[in-house]
Amino acid sequence: MNKSLIIKILLNKNLDQQIGIAFFNHQKAGVNWREKILSIHPDLKIAVIKDSKKQKKLIENYVEKYYQYNLKKLRKTNKEIEQQWKKIESDFFELVKKYFNNHPWPKGEYKGYLSIFNINPRFLHNKTFQIYYQSRSTNKIIAHELLHFLFYDFLKNNFSFSNLFDKNYIWSLSEVFNDLILSESNFIDLLGKSSSQGYPRLIPLKEKLTDRWNQSKNIKKFLTHSLKIYKHKGGV
Numbered sequence: 001m002n003k004s005l006i007i008k009i010l011l012n013k014n015l016d017q018q019i020g021i022a023f024f025n026h027q028k029a030g031v032n033w034r035e036k037i038l039s040i041h042p043d044l045k046i047a048v049i050k051d052s053k054k055q056k057k058l059i060e061n062y063v064e065k066y067y068q069y070n071l072k073k074l075r076k077t078n079k080e081i082e083q084q085w086k087k088i089e090s091d092f093f094e095l096v097k098k099y100f101n102n103h104p105w106p107k108g109e110y111k112g113y114l115s116i117f118n119i120n121p122r123f124l125h126n127k128t129f130q131i132y133y134q135s136r137s138t139n140k141i142i143a144h145e146l147l148h149f150l151f152y153d154f155l156k157n158n159f160s161f162s163n164l165f166d167k168n169y170i171w172s173l174s175e176v177f178n179d180l181i182l183s184e185s186n187f188i189d190l191l192g193k194s195s196s197q198g199y200p201r202l203i204p205l206k207e208k209l210t211d212r213w214n215q216s217k218n219i220k221k222f223l224t225h226s227l228k229i230y231k232h233k234g235g236v
């Protein structure tokens, strides 16, 4: 197993512009991304308009200027985030193994891009993700996003039929799974306690799966059960 998965932490202004634009009009599982964006960047209220072309331009310019004015700080934070992660990464990879039956990390060039937005999306196809640069728990964000890559790879390799399932259900499972595993005491010791409450609409699913997780603390058993209950609901 590749013990030392290298995760590069980088700046990517263009991606931040795209993400800002994409999430400005997006809601998911009870999270209003626009509100989250505006709570950190109230000046973006000027982009709350109907004209989507104009809106796009306003967000692009805002991000452009933000990077211009804060470039030094962004670069400095980039280094700090990378150093902080380096301190715990080997412990993290070691810890993950037993929950995932030693499943190897999928190959790829893992890159975490700093973001001025607290959205933290991940892109499964190229192993990249964003990290809100002012977060006080960037290690936790990195761990969370990396777990998604391993989760989906495990699923594909062990439950090939899972591609027949509703993508949104699988997405919900991956979020609930992350909540559960990162609430394990050894992960809390390493990464700290969760400060965010996750997706409000996923709470009932999490409650339904918590006991099973506590019995096994193993991804294979967790997925076997989670996929079974969905089938019984007539989902597939």
Ligand SMILES: [Zn+2]
Pocket: 144, 145, 148, 175, 178
């Ligand atoms: Zn997630």
